[in-house]
Amino acid sequence: MWWAVPALVGALLAGSATAASAACRTDGYRASVRTVDARTAADMTGVSWKEGCPVAIADLRRVELTYWGFDKRRHQGEIVVHKDVARSVVDVFHTMYQARFPINKMRRVDFYGGSDDASMADDNTSAFNCRPITGSTAGFSVHSYGKAIDINTVENPYVKGGTVLPPAGSAYLDRGDVRPGMIVHGDLVWKAFTAHGFTWGGDWTSPHDYQHFEFPV
Numbered sequence: 001m002w003w004a005v006p007a008l009v010g011a012l013l014a015g016s017a018t019a020a021s022a023a024c025r026t027d028g029y030r031a032s033v034r035t036v037d038a039r040t041a042a043d044m045t046g047v048s049w050k051e052g053c054p055v056a057i058a059d060l061r062r063v064e065l066t067y068w069g070f071d072k073r074r075h076q077g078e079i080v081v082h083k084d085v086a087r088s089v090v091d092v093f094h095t096m097y098q099a100r101f102p103i104n105k106m107r108r109v110d111f112y113g114g115s116d117d118a119s120m121a122d123d124n125t126s127a128f129n130c131r132p133i134t135g136s137t138a139g140f141s142v143h144s145y146g147k148a149i150d151i152n153t154v155e156n157p158y159v160k161g162g163t164v165l166p167p168a169g170s171a172y173l174d175r176g177d178v179r180p181g182m183i184v185h186g187d188l189v190w191k192a193f194t195a196h197g198f199t200w201g202g203d204w205t206s207p208h209d210y211q212h213f214e215f216p217v
């Protein structure tokens with residue numbers, strides 16, 4: 001299903017495609033929420049999803065949506081999230097789109113072989129990845145439920161003591177020097193996510209995980 005603007009979801013559900021196309025012309029934001037098809041599920045299995053993961057692939061959704069790149073052009077990205085937060089993700093990224101908040105890349109972590117380090121190093125924005133908590137070998141990260149989202153990982157690194165992930169994020173440790181793509185407490189990205197019940201890793205004491213928003217699991 002394609003969602004142009006949240007207010008029109010009702011009209012879309014009622015089958016009014018005309019209203020949806022009009023909205024597309026208004027601001028250019030397009031978003032779709034789909035179940036994971038068999039081919040994508042096969043791609044994910046053994047990479048971002050494994051036996052024993054805390055969610056079934058059937059409970060995940062592929063969200064494709066429009067974002068503004070650092071190149072000031074529109075792009076269509078893909079992000080895999082839990083079905084319970086898919087609508088919120090469509091709304092939050094619409095807010096970011098309207099504000100022209102720049103995003104570098106938005107790909108499934110399967111493109112990086114499921115490697116969080118590789119995805120972060122590439123400044124990728126992603127959500128679902130069945131993996132341990134960062135810096136740990138035990139316990140599932142909230143990403144394993146598809147309820148955590150990392151945004152612009154280089155501009156918003158994970159910082160714990162002297163550890164900065166990805167290493168290129170070291171250029172963004174001065175959080176008072178706000179540059180494009182950075183998230184700071186109280187800004188439009190923070191407001192959009194927290195309004196939907198997410199908490200921000202940048203508000204934690206340790207680590208400071210500036211790229212990370214999560215929904216309760």
Ligand SMILES: [Zn+2]
Nearest residue numbers: 148149150212
């Ligand atoms: Zn994260």
